[in-house]
Amino acid sequence: MNRFTRKLADHSASLRRGRSEILQVNVGKLCNLTCVHCHVNAGPKRKEIMTHETIERIVDWLAKTQISTVDLTGGAPEMIPDFRFFIDQVKRLQPPRHVIDRCNLTILLEPGYEDLGEFLARNRVEIVASMPCYSAKNVNAQRGEGVFDESIAALHLLNSLGYGLDRELPLHLVYNPVGAFLPPSQDELEADYKRELKKHFGIVFNNLYALTNLPIGRFASYLRRSDTLQDYMQLLIHAFNPATISGLMCRNTISVGWRGEVYDCDFNQQLGMQWSDNSGSKLFLWDIDPNSLEERVIMTGDHCFGCTAGAGSGCGGAISSQS
Ligand code: SF4
Ligand code: SF4
Numbered sequence: 001m002n003r004f005t006r007k008l009a010d011h012s013a014s015l016r017r018g019r020s021e022i023l024q025v026n027v028g029k030l031c032n033l034t035c036v037h038c039h040v041n042a043g044p045k046r047k048e049i050m051t052h053e054t055i056e057r058i059v060d061w062l063a064k065t066q067i068s069t070v071d072l073t074g075g076a077p078e079m080i081p082d083f084r085f086f087i088d089q090v091k092r093l094q095p096p097r098h099v100i101d102r103c104n105l106t107i108l109l110e111p112g113y114e115d116l117g118e119f120l121a122r123n124r125v126e127i128v129a130s131m132p133c134y135s136a137k138n139v140n141a142q143r144g145e146g147v148f149d150e151s152i153a154a155l156h157l158l159n160s161l162g163y164g165l166d167r168e169l170p171l172h173l174v175y176n177p178v179g180a181f182l183p184p185s186q187d188e189l190e191a192d193y194k195r196e197l198k199k200h201f202g203i204v205f206n207n208l209y210a211l212t213n214l215p216i217g218r219f220a221s222y223l224r225r226s227d228t229l230q231d232y233m234q235l236l237i238h239a240f241n242p243a244t245i246s247g248l249m250c251r252n253t254i255s256v257g258w259r260g261e262v263y264d265c266d267f268n269q270q271l272g273m274q275w276s277d278n279s280g281s282k283l284f285l286w287d288i289d290p291n292s293l294e295e296r297v298i299m300t301g302d303h304c305f306g307c308t309a310g311a312g313s314g315c316g317g318a319i320s321s322q323s
Contacts, residue, residue, distance in 0.1 A: 002300060002301055002302065003237070003302055003305075004300045004301060004302060004304040004305060005300055007237070007240055007305075008245065011242040011245075013242060013245050014297070015245065015248065015250070015251075015297070015298040015300060015304075016251075016294075016295050016296065016297055016298060017250070017251055017252075017264075017293050017294055017295065017296045017298060018251045018252055018294060019252060019294060020065070020067055020252060020253070020254050020290060020293055021067060021068060021069060021252040021253070022067065022068075022069045022070075022071050022249075022252060022253040022254070022315075023058075023062060023065075023067050023069070023070050023071070023253075023254050023256065024070075024071040024072075024073060024253050024254070024255045024256070024265075024266060024315065025050075025058065025070060025071070025072055025073070025086075025256045026040070026073050026074060026075070026255065026256065026257055026258060026266055026269055027049065027050040027072060027073070027074055027075065027077045027080045027083070027086070027258055028046070028048050028049035028050055028074055028075045028077075028079075028080050028258040029041065029042045029043070029046035029048045029049075029074065029075045029258070030042065030043075030044070030046050030047075030048070030049050030074065030075045030076065030079045030080065031043055031044065031046070031074060031075040031076040031079065031104065032044055032076055032079065032104070032106060032107055032110055033076070033104055033106060033143055033144055033147065034144065034218075035130075035142055035143045035144070035218070036141075036142050036143075036218060036219070036222055037132075037142055037176055037178075037213050037218065037219045037222070038217055038218045038219070039213075039214055039216050039217035039218065039219060039266075039267060039270050040074070040075060040217060040266075040270055041217050041218050041270075042074060042075040042076070046075065048258050049075075049079075049080045049081075049258055050080055050082070050086075050258040050259075050260075051082070052081075052082045052085065054258070054259065054260045055082050055085060055086045055089065056089070057260060057285070057286050058256060058260060058285055058286075059086070059089040059090060059093070060286075061285050061286050061290075062090065062093065062097065063093050064290070065290040066290075067097070067254075067290065068097055068098060069097060069098045069099075069100065070090050070097050070098070070099050070100070071099075071100040071102070071253070071315065072086070072087075072099065072100065072101050072102065073102040073266060074102070076103075076104050076107045077101060077102065077103075078101070078103065078107050078113065078116055079107065084119060087099055087119075087123050087125060088123075091123055098126065099123065099124075099125045099126065100125070100126045100127075100128055101120060101125050101126070101127050101128070102128050102129075102130075103127050103128065103129045103130075104129070104130050104143075105129045105130065105131065105150065105151040105154035105155065106143075106147055106150040106151060106154060108154040108157055108158070109150050109153055109154055109157075117154075117157050117158060117161050117163075118161065120161075121161040121162060121163065121169055124168050124169065126169075126170045126171075126172070127158065127163060127169075127170070127171050127172070128172045128173075128174060128209065128315075129151075129154075129155075129158075129171065129172070129173055129174065130143070130173075130174045130176075131151055131155075131173040131174065131175065131193075132174075132175055132176050132177075132178060133175070133178065134192070134193050134196040134197055134200075135148075136148035136149070138178045139151065141178060142178050152201050152203070155171075155197070155201070155203045155205070156201070156202075156203065158171055159171075159202075159203060159204060163205075164203075164204045164205040164206055165204060170206045170207075171205045171206055172205065172206050172207045172208070172209055173193060173205050173207075173208050173209070174208075174209045174211055174317075175189055175193070175208055175209070175210045175211065176210075176211045176212070176213050177212070177213055180213075180223060180226075180228050180231065180232045180235070181235070182212060182235065182236075182239060182309055182310045183210035183211065183212055183310070183311075183313070183318075184210070185210075185311070186208060186209070186210040186311065186317055186318040189208055189210055190207065190208035190210075193205075193208050194208075207317070208317070209315075209316060209317025209318075210311075210313070210317050210318055211313045211314075211317065212236075212306045212307070212309055212310070212313035213306070214267050214303045214306035214307070215229060215232055215233060215236070215302070215303055215306060216267060216270055216271060216303050217270055233302060233305065235309070236305035236306055236308075236309040237305050239309035239310045240305060240308050240309065241308055241309065241310060241311070241312060241320060242308075243312075243319075243320040244307065244308045244311070244312030244319040244320050245308065247312060247314065247319035247320065248298075248307055248308070248312070248314060248319065249265060249307075249314035249315050249316070250264040250265040250268075250298045250307075251298070253265060253315070254285070254293070255268065255269050256285050257269050257274075259284070260284040260285050260286065261274045261275075261282065261283070261284050261285075262274065262275045262283050262284060262285050262287075262288060263275065263299075264298045264299050266315075267303055267304075267306075267307075268299055268301075271301065271303065273299045273301070275288070275299075307319075
């Protein structure tokens, strides 16, 4: 029993899967940025990307399920050569599945990606875009010099395509703290973002998701370098909120890696916590029966305290209004 499962037991709880509703696919670690908080350690030199054949196997598997949403993440998912093929194939399924693109915004302005925004809009792909602050100083500190101006230009582009305005083109922004602290109230922050981005840049968007930085990957290295890892862990543990447990994303999401391997969530994926069968063989998506996953025990560790701290945190932002 680890510290997290002990904490759950203290609250007479355990963590098991419910119905699978989202297939979150991490298509690789290639990215045009190298953000300080990145839990994937993504960057321009990473070579791990999903192949055409793996995408075909994933879509074949998906076609036999009732899973309604495919959530594409990375890296910058748009940078893999078969990104558009993947979306085309998912949209051809009957019934077509909803697609989410976790976008870092700046990729929309890179040479060779000029028509990416139009492609996403044409396919009614929901965009969840990183925007850790509405001030240039904080964004550039976390994501790199010049990223704020590029993000604003990309948001203008998305608004011009109807994103954030058309009901079928949702545009959500993602905030995460610029240091070793918990996010503030998501509702208040969303109101601030909406006011400031509209006032200074004329930008509109739908929702703000406030995420907690989990102590893994590049963010964990940053905490170790600044000798604050233990303090940050204590902060997360002390802020444990049992009201978040039922809404944890690992309960309804299957996470798939760039080789097709399966995990409970993208964080477990970065920690190499791949599913295995009873004999210890590692599992890939095509090995699992989607109808046999309910009640499966979720693999946990210290990092899970990042999801249950305060208002909680998942791919859709805060989980509970209680903090
Ligand atoms: S946080 Fe996102 S945009 Fe930044 S390096 Fe990681 S994958 Fe790329
Ligand atoms: S890190 Fe979060 S989403 Fe992943 S298994 Fe732990 S609690 Fe669930």
